[in-house]
Amino acid sequence: MKKLALLLSTGVIAALAHAPNVAAQTEIAWWHAMDAELGKKLEEIANGFNESQSEFKVVPSYKGTYPETLTAAIAAFRANEQPAIVQVFEVGTGTMMAAKGAVYPVYQLMADNGEPWDPAGFLAPVTGYYSDTDGNILSMPFNSSTPIMYYNKDVFEAAGLDRETPPKTWAELEAMSRQIMESGAAPCGFTSGWITWVQTENLSAIHDQPYGTLENGFGGLGTEFTFNGPVQVKHWDNLKKWADEGLFEYGGPVGGGDAPPKFYAQECAIYMNSSASRAGVINNSKEFEVGFAPLPYYDDVTTDPKNSIIGGATLWALNGKDPEVYKGVAQFFTYLSQPEVQASWHQFTGYLPITNAAYELGQEQNYYADNPGSDIAIQQITRGTPTANSKGVRFGNLTQARTVVDEEFEAMLAGTKTAQEALDAAVERGNQILRDFEAANQ
Amino acid sequence: MQAKRTIFPNKILPYMLLVPQLAVTLIFFIWPALQALKSSFEREDPFGFHTTFVWFENYRRLFIDPNYVGSLSKTAVFAFSVTVLSMTLALVLAVAVNRVLRTNRLYTTLLVWPYAVAPVVVGILWWFMFNPTIGIAPYLLRAAGVDWNHRIDGTDAMILVIIAASWKQISYNFLFFVAGLQSVPQSLIEAAAIDGAGPFKRFWTIVFPLLSPTTFFLLIVNMNYAMFDTFGLIDATTQGGPAQATNILVYKVYTDGFIGLNIGSSSAQSVVLMIIVIALTAIQFRYVERRVQY
Numbered sequence: 001m002k003k004l005a006l007l008l009s010t011g012v013i014a015a016l017a018h019a020p021n022v023a024a025q026t027e028i029a030w031w032h033a034m035d036a037e038l039g040k041k042l043e044e045i046a047n048g049f050n051e052s053q054s055e056f057k058v059v060p061s062y063k064g065t066y067p068e069t070l071t072a073a074i075a076a077f078r079a080n081e082q083p084a085i086v087q088v089f090e091v092g093t094g095t096m097m098a099a100k101g102a103v104y105p106v107y108q109l110m111a112d113n114g115e116p117w118d119p120a121g122f123l124a125p126v127t128g129y130y131s132d133t134d135g136n137i138l139s140m141p142f143n144s145s146t147p148i149m150y151y152n153k154d155v156f157e158a159a160g161l162d163r164e165t166p167p168k169t170w171a172e173l174e175a176m177s178r179q180i181m182e183s184g185a186a187p188c189g190f191t192s193g194w195i196t197w198v199q200t201e202n203l204s205a206i207h208d209q210p211y212g213t214l215e216n217g218f219g220g221l222g223t224e225f226t227f228n229g230p231v232q233v234k235h236w237d238n239l240k241k242w243a244d245e246g247l248f249e250y251g252g253p254v255g256g257g258d259a260p261p262k263f264y265a266q267e268c269a270i271y272m273n274s275s276a277s278r279a280g281v282i283n284n285s286k287e288f289e290v291g292f293a294p295l296p297y298y299d300d301v302t303t304d305p306k307n308s309i310i311g312g313a314t315l316w317a318l319n320g321k322d323p324e325v326y327k328g329v330a331q332f333f334t335y336l337s338q339p340e341v342q343a344s345w346h347q348f349t350g351y352l353p354i355t356n357a358a359y360e361l362g363q364e365q366n367y368y369a370d371n372p373g374s375d376i377a378i379q380q381i382t383r384g385t386p387t388a389n390s391k392g393v394r395f396g397n398l399t400q401a402r403t404v405v406d407e408e409f410e411a412m413l414a415g416t417k418t419a420q421e422a423l424d425a426a427v428e429r430g431n432q433i434l435r436d437f438e439a440a441n442q
Numbered sequence: 443m444q445a446k447r448t449i450f451p452n453k454i455l456p457y458m459l460l461v462p463q464l465a466v467t468l469i470f471f472i473w474p475a476l477q478a479l480k481s482s483f484e485r486e487d488p489f490g491f492h493t494t495f496v497w498f499e500n501y502r503r504l505f506i507d508p509n510y511v512g513s514l515s516k517t518a519v520f521a522f523s524v525t526v527l528s529m530t531l532a533l534v535l536a537v538a539v540n541r542v543l544r545t546n547r548l549y550t551t552l553l554v555w556p557y558a559v560a561p562v563v564v565g566i567l568w569w570f571m572f573n574p575t576i577g578i579a580p581y582l583l584r585a586a587g588v589d590w591n592h593r594i595d596g597t598d599a600m601i602l603v604i605i606a607a608s609w610k611q612i613s614y615n616f617l618f619f620v621a622g623l624q625s626v627p628q629s630l631i632e633a634a635a636i637d638g639a640g641p642f643k644r645f646w647t648i649v650f651p652l653l654s655p656t657t658f659f660l661l662i663v664n665m666n667y668a669m670f671d672t673f674g675l676i677d678a679t680t681q682g683g684p685a686q687a688t689n690i691l692v693y694k695v696y697t698d699g700f701i702g703l704n705i706g707s708s709s710a711q712s713v714v715l716m717i718i719v720i721a722l723t724a725i726q727f728r729y730v731e732r733r734v735q736y
Contacts, residue, residue: 067701074488099489252593253683258575400702410684413594436704440487
């Protein structure tokens with residue numbers, strides 16, 4: 001008994017001693033989907049904020065992949081255990097925007113807490129994609145990327161190509177891939193991550209082809225997919241042809257997990273994927289030199305390729321927390337948009353600098369001059385004037401719709417469907433998914 | 443040989459002893475099952491703001507969806523193949539081990555090991571061995587003239603998941619078959635041997651019938667294993683692809699519910715799955731058990 005009493009009293013004293021410390025700091029839970037190097041860098045940012053002030057403490061937790069993080073947050077919201085901040089990938093944007101009661105729009109959050117907020121400071125494609133129909137930004141841009149092309153300079157040279165001249169058009173890419181294969185420099189020409197995002201959604205944007213009605217879904221829930229147009233069909237047809245010939249190797253569904261090893265192992269000479277793969281590519285290509293280039297285009301379709309579209313994620317503030325917490329969230333968002341924080345994140349990861357100030361800071365630091373190719377993504381996503389077809393795609397349940405696109409692409413590769421049949425089927429099944437979403441959100 | 447009946451005077455104690463088990467069943471099985479039943483009649487947005495009661499709409503949509511019907515037949519192929527393959531191989535191994543006199547302990551231990559491996563790890567192992575890019579199996583197969591690519595070829599993918607799922611289950615079946623074989627009276631086998639029955643005849647007319655309770659039990663367990671427990675394995679190897687070739691029912695429940703956030707449809711699918719399993723088990727007990735000799 002005595003022992004127990006003693007234990008209890010020490011416990012109370014310890015609790016008292018710690019109490020003021022605990023009470024002073026408001027914890028802000030931040031759920032994210034950044035693993036490995038990206039996750040460490042993200043924690044660094046949170047620590048930077050925590051050290052910059054003593055009132056709030058941002059606590060990041062890794063919740064798995066993007067879909068897993070989104071699902072976890074939704075489940076938590078339903079159980080009233082949601083985090084204050086959750087990182088949601090661009091595909092989930094439609095879902096989050098439709099969930100009006102669940103999210104605390106960032107423009108409102110900043111205004112309510114008296115934090116500075118200037119949407120004009122963000123890169124135009126970022127603002128364009130994450131604004132609602134009234135032009136308000138609903139979530140805090142954090143990691144935005146766009147697909148680019150990586151190529152193996154050494155293999156190019158071994159194949160008798162110019163190591164500094166990557167292909168500009170798909171015709172050139174086809175010819176070069178064939179030369180690489182025939183010369184034996186590498187067994188495969190090119191591979192790609194994200195068939196959906198890179199070879200379908202971005203392809204449509206770059207060639208100014210509609211992906212869906214109502215401005216690619218920006219205009220409302222009644223939208224329908226239209227990505228079975230002639231350009232997409234032609235491209236898928238080519239991919240099938242090239243796959244049969246061995247010029248193109250398929251890297252698997254969703255993000256295409258088999259694609260990066262094919263490039264790292266020098267099996268495929270060209271690799272298309274997110275600009276945020278840059279850190280990984282550089283790390284894994286110690287044995288050869290990597291070149292960076294914009295995505296190719298069909299010069300018989302357009303001579304003026306449009307901007308590519310955005311991927312990556314934003315931070316959403318979820319409803320249902322104390323005002324004190326939101327004050328901290330707002331301050332944290334202000335910290336995040338500082339050019340130094342942004343520039344460091346961008347330069348480390350290959351994500352886009354989301355503010356103009358961060359881009360300018362990088363220029364002042366001579367970062368782009370010192371790291372050739374590091375600004376390809378920015379140039380590609382900001383080139384020309386965006387059209388309704390090139391400002392992005394925003395649909396509800398897009399994760400499911402993308403699964404359908406992957407499945408139909410695989411059916412085409414297996415030879416059970418032609419490109420036209422596969423895309424027609426993807427559009428038809430995708431529209432069903434959109435109708436479900438519309439019905440559930442009315 | 444009727445055992446003497448023991449009578450406990452306490453009327454409450456038996457129920458008290460049952461309470462923990464009942465509580466676990468209610469909280470972790472019955473309650474979620476009822477929840478699923480409820481949401482299968484509803485259409486709901488992911489966050490649960492708008493819920494509409496839609497009667498059988500979710501079910502109706504399922505059965506006009508060719509992908510769902512396809513998933514049903516894929517599940518049948520998968521469950522049947524896994525059950526047959528893993529039970530046959532396990533029985534062969536068990537009979538073999540039973541005949542080995544000296545080292546059968548060692549073989550038994552080694553053969554049981556795979557069962558201790560978690561399904562996801564099994565998936566990763568096989569995924570790694572059969573990876574079209576970096577795996578050893580496609581490399582060897584290519585040398586033998588087989589172009590293995592389970593990323594594109596649906597049949598290859600199905601073969602892969604069947605092999606992986608069976609490999610893991612063989613251990614479990616093996617253990618039960620070994621135990622079953624050991625309870626076959628040696629005198630019967632010896633008597634048959636004296637009457638001139640060869641090893642095959644002895645197996646089919648004496649050992650196999652006497653093993654039937656074990657076989658029957660394993661049949662049910664394996665069916666349930668293939669239909670429910672292989673989720674992690676599918677997730678780690680093919681994710682239901684390519685083009686839904688390995689999208690078995692339980693995996694489709696997960697992708698539609700957790701990835702696609704379509705809770706109504708996902709619940710309806712899990713209810714269908716529940717009905718299938720109840721029906722299968724009922725049929726097995728009703729018709730197969732009659733033929734089993736205990």
